[in-house]
Amino acid sequence: MSVITRDVVVVGAGPSGLTAAAELRKAGLSVAVLEARDRVGGRTWTGDIDGAMIEIGGQWLSPHHTAALELVAELGLETFSRYRDGRSVYLAADGVRHEFTGDVFPAPEATAKEIDRLLALLDELAAEVGAEEPWTHPNAEELDAIPFSIWLERQSDDEYARETVSFYVSGAMLTKPAHTFSTLQALQMAAAQSSFTALATDTFMLDKRVIGGMQQVSQRLAAGLGDDLHLNSPVRRIEWSDAGVTVFADGELRVRAERVVLAVPPNLYSTISFDPPMPRRRHQMYQHMSFGFVVKVHAVYSTPFWRAKGLSGTGFSDTDFVSEIYDNTNHGMDNGALVGFIAGAQADAVFEMSPEDRRRAILACLVKYLGPEAANPEVYYESDWGAEEWTRGAYGVSFDLGGLTRYGRDHREPLGPIHFACSDLAGHGFQHVDGAVRMGKRAAAAIVSQRTLV
Numbered sequence: 034m035s036v037i038t039r040d041v042v043v044v045g046a047g048p049s050g051l052t053a054a055a056e057l058r059k060a061g062l063s064v065a066v067l068e069a070r071d072r073v074g075g076r077t078w079t080g081d082i083d084g085a086m087i088e089i090g091g092q093w094l095s096p097h098h099t100a101a102l103e104l105v106a107e108l109g110l111e112t113f114s115r116y117r118d119g120r121s122v123y124l125a126a127d128g129v130r131h132e133f134t135g136d137v138f139p140a141p142e143a144t145a146k147e148i149d150r151l152l153a154l155l156d157e158l159a160a161e162v163g164a165e166e167p168w169t170h171p172n173a174e175e176l177d178a179i180p181f182s183i184w185l186e187r188q189s190d191d192e193y194a195r196e197t198v199s200f201y202v203s204g205a206m207l208t209k210p211a212h213t214f215s216t217l218q219a220l221q222m223a224a225a226q227s228s229f230t231a232l233a234t235d236t237f238m239l240d241k242r243v244i245g246g247m248q249q250v251s252q253r254l255a256a257g258l259g260d261d262l263h264l265n266s267p268v269r270r271i272e273w274s275d276a277g278v279t280v281f282a283d284g285e286l287r288v289r290a291e292r293v294v295l296a297v298p299p300n301l302y303s304t305i306s307f308d309p310p311m312p313r314r315r316h317q318m319y320q321h322m323s324f325g326f327v328v329k330v331h332a333v334y335s336t337p338f339w340r341a342k343g344l345s346g347t348g349f350s351d352t353d354f355v356s357e358i359y360d361n362t363n364h365g366m367d368n369g370a371l372v373g374f375i376a377g378a379q380a381d382a383v384f385e386m387s388p389e390d391r392r393r394a395i396l397a398c399l400v401k402y403l404g405p406e407a408a409n410p411e412v413y414y415e416s417d418w419g420a421e422e423w424t425r426g427a428y429g430v431s432f433d434l435g436g437l438t439r440y441g442r443d444h445r446e447p448l449g450p451i452h453f454a455c456s457d458l459a460g461h462g463f464q465h466v467d468g469a470v471r472m473g474k475r476a477a478a479a480i481v482s483q484r485t486l487v
């Protein structure tokens with residue numbers, strides 16, 4: 034049995050927990066970090082798959098992600114822009130393949146106008162609702178009681194326009210079907226990324242990547258921790274009182290501290306046993322926060338063959354199950370990499386297939402977008418975060434219908450000595466690395482200010 038005493042113990046070595054640990058150490062506090070996996074980074078994971086560097090998890094930064102961008106620069110990391118020259122591809126529901134430029138999918142003029150009208154309306158509402166406290170909006174209850182799909186049906190008769198606008202938040206962000214989350218949750222997500230139009234603008238949301246991979250953010254934050262970083266140490270139990278906490282991890286590791294920062298996604302709180310148990314409202318609240326699901330597919334080729342055809346590698350489809358693709362070639366490489374996404378119910382469906390059939394079907398979809406060369410990648414990989422014990426979904430956790438107004442005001446609040454940090458609790462940068470950094474800083478600042486007051 035190893036017993037350690039520190040000022041603060043952080044559970045989870047993703048970007049949020051490691052930001053909290055770094056901030057606490059800057060303030061002169063001693064910190065131990067306990068991580069379940071054999072690596073740091075959480076949902077950011079830069080892997081080597083058959084010799085190719087693959088961003089298995091989070092990778093892109095938008096200009097709105099100022100906290101993450103500042104941290105990246107502070108850590109001495111550099112960013113590069115995603116390749117986006119040339120025409121994009123849109124696979125329409127009628128089976129027709131369109132090539133287009135600009136951010137809006139090709140559509141009949143009336144539908145294009147309707148999409149613009151809906152985006153303008155949603156931008157206005159998102160600005161009113163805001164990212165931080167959407168439950169304070171005068172119409173919050175009403176907006177939180179309407180599934181986004183139903184709200185869209187009430188706004189527009191144009192099915193194509195509805196599907197397109199729905200995709201920006203449903204398939205591309207929350208990765209849940211649009212009937213499972215509220216309009217308030219959709220607006221909060223939009224406000225958290227600056228506007229609804231931002232969600233519809235891939236050149237904004239998917240702007241920059243970190244040279245060498247996003248996981249380096251966590252690796253560099255962890256570098257100073259030395260023996261205070263405990264990998265392969267899943268936390269199983271937390272005893273807590275006003276006097277502090279004792280945290281029990283595998284490997285007979287026990288850490289006593291004044292405070293704990295719980296920096297794991299909220300769907301995993303219930304995997305830890307709390308003594309005394311969390312209060313009733315917490316038990317209830319966390320059951321209404323659930324992961325979406327998306328499969329991230331990687332295909333690496335000897336050349337970026339699409340560029341020679343004047344294509345950017347960007348593509349979208351309403352009906353084919355690989356609903357988005359992008360050029361994901363690493364900085365300075367002359368091979369070509371594509372990344373594609375299969376979200377929500379379609380992600381469930383592809384995992385009903387055998388691995389061979391799934392690969393064949395996914396590559397057939399890439400062929401539809403970019404041509405026959407897409408059929409035979411040198412490296413192929415599927416990021417399946419749903420199967421990861423220490424995550425259980427992708428990209429992030431959001432409230433079910435009605436949850437934001439019922440529980441939102443309490444979901445970031447500390448519970449005695451227990452503080453919470455995770456991108457899924459963030460306002461600004463919600464579900465993104467930026468939100469993880471913000472929440473890590475917030476938890477650390479709260480602990481430092483409480484200690485100053487004592």
Ligand SMILES: Cc1cc2nc3c(=O)[nH]c(=O)nc-3n(C[C@H](O)[C@H](O)[C@H](O)COP(=O)(O)OP(=O)(O)OC[C@H]3O[C@@H](n4cnc5c(N)ncnc54)[C@H](O)[C@@H]3O)c2cc1C
Nearest residue numbers: 045047048049069075076091092093268455456464465466
């Ligand atoms: C496929 C995918 C693509 C994404 N794309 C982007 C993107 O392009 N841009 C972007 O900004 N964001 C993206 N994200 C989201 C981003 O990765 C997350 O928002 C971010 O990693 C959250 O950081 P976190 O520290 O809050 O949580 P996590 O990264 O989930 O870290 C939590 C840590 O806690 C650990 N843990 C869990 N339970 C325990 C326990 N009991 N004991 C000890 N440790 C525990 C986990 O192992 C993990 O290391 C993506 C996510 C996925 C999955």
